[in-house]
Amino acid sequence: QKEVEQNSGPLSVPEGAIASLNCTYSDRGSQSFFWYRQYSGKSPELIMSIYSNGDKEDGRFTAQLNKASQYVSLLIRDSQPSDSATYLCAQGGQNFVFGPGTRLSVLP
Amino acid sequence: GAVVSQHPSRVICKSGTSVKIECRSLDFQATTMFWYRQFPKQSLMLMATSNEGSKATYEQGVEKDKFLINHASLTLSTLTVTSAHPEDSSFYICSARDMADYGYTFGSGTRLTVV
Numbered sequence: 001q002k003e004v005e006q007n008s009g010p011l012s013v014p015e016g017a018i019a020s021l022n023c024t025y026s027d028r029g030s031q032s033f034f035w036y037r038q039y040s041g042k043s044p045e046l047i048m049s050i051y052s053n054g055d056k057e058d059g060r061f062t063a064q065l066n067k068a069s070q071y072v073s074l075l076i077r078d079s080q081p082s083d084s085a086t087y088l089c090a091q092g093g094q095n096f097v098f099g100p101g102t103r104l105s106v107l108p
Numbered sequence: 109g110a111v112v113s114q115h116p117s118r119v120i121c122k123s124g125t126s127v128k129i130e131c132r133s134l135d136f137q138a139t140t141m142f143w144y145r146q147f148p149k150q151s152l153m154l155m156a157t158s159n160e161g162s163k164a165t166y167e168q169g170v171e172k173d174k175f176l177i178n179h180a181s182l183t184l185s186t187l188t189v190t191s192a193h194p195e196d197s198s199f200y201i202c203s204a205r206d207m208a209d210y211g212y213t214f215g216s217g218t219r220l221t222v223v
Contacts, residue, residue, distance in 0.1 A: 034211050042153070043114075043201045043217040088152070096142075096212055099149040 002027040004091050004099035012105045019076040021102050023089030026070070032092030033065060033072045038101065039085045048074060079106040110136050110206035114215025121192055121222055129187045131202030131217045137182035138204035143175075146199045158185040174185070192222040 003026040013019045025033070032051050036044035050056045050063040051070065062075040076083055084106045089099040109133040121127050131141055136140055141158040157165040164177035176188040185204075185211055201217040 036214075041199075041219075043214040046211045049211050084205065090212070092211075093155075095157065098152050 002030070002091055002093070002097040004089055004097050006087075006089055006099035006102045008100055009103040010105050011102055012107055013079050014107050015079060015081060017079050017106075019079045019083065019104055019106065020076050021074040021076075021089075021104065022071060023073065023099050024071045025089075025091045025097075027091060027093070027097075028067070028070065028092045030093055033039050033063070034090040034092060034096070035061075035063060035072075035074045036088040036090060036098075037085045038088060044088055076104075079104075081106050110213040111205070112202065112204050112213045112215040114202055114218060116218060117216055118219045121220070123193055123222055124191055126188055126190045127192055127220060129189075129200055129202075129220075130205070131185045131187070131215050133183045133206070135206045136204075136206040138185075138206070139182060141179060141185040141202055141204045143185075143187050144176065144201045144203065146201060152201070155187075157169070158187075160185075189220065192220070194222045196220065197222045 005024045028066040037047050038044040048063040050065045055069050056063045060077045064073045086101040086103045088101045091097045113132045115130045139160045143155045144152045145155050146152050154167050155170045158177045158179040160179045164173045179185040199217050202215040203212045205212050
């Protein structure tokens with residue numbers, strides 16, 4: 001059974017700092033991973049996808065995948081208060097498996 | 109990108125009544141849609157997988173007779189909460205995948221309050 005684990009947080013970082021969110025997964029066969037952001041009272045929105053080992057950058061976001069160690073991370077540079085949300089890691093496949101989410105708080 | 113429309117966004121109903129929630133894929137066809145429930149400060153919980161033209165697959169512990177799912181077309185899935193009770197009050201979210209994009213897209217969610 002596939003499992004995805006995340007630290008529930010809250011993770012607090014000052015404005016302008018780098019926020020680092022981590023996720024581990026159990027299914028070595030997975031080829032795709034996704035990061036979603038969910039604001040309170042809203043539905044999740046996809047912010048990053050990654051399929052290969054290494055880094056993938058999109059604006060202030062960088063996703064990192066290490067299949068050997070079975071972890072995927074999300075770095076948010078120059079964190080803003082508007083980045084305060086819950087970040088969900090998901091393992092792809094026929095049926096997605098979501099982690100429980102990490103709550104990020106960016107302090108002004 | 110793929111767009112999933114969910115309606116209504118908010119509904120208040122009396123105990124014992126039924127509520128229907130619609131989920132539409134606007135610019136792609138979705139043979140499979142997913143229904144989630146989320147209680148405050150908790151993670152997403154998959155309730156069921158909706159399959160176009162066939163019966164839905166329910167997760168363990170989810171009552172199929174209470175949460176009726178119909179996926180009659182490639183762009184529409186509905187979730188009906190029957191005989192609603194206050195404990196059914198929750199945030200219900202659907203999602204679907206455009207195979208070309210591969211990632212799941214979520215609807216905007218439905219906040220159900222049963223009074």
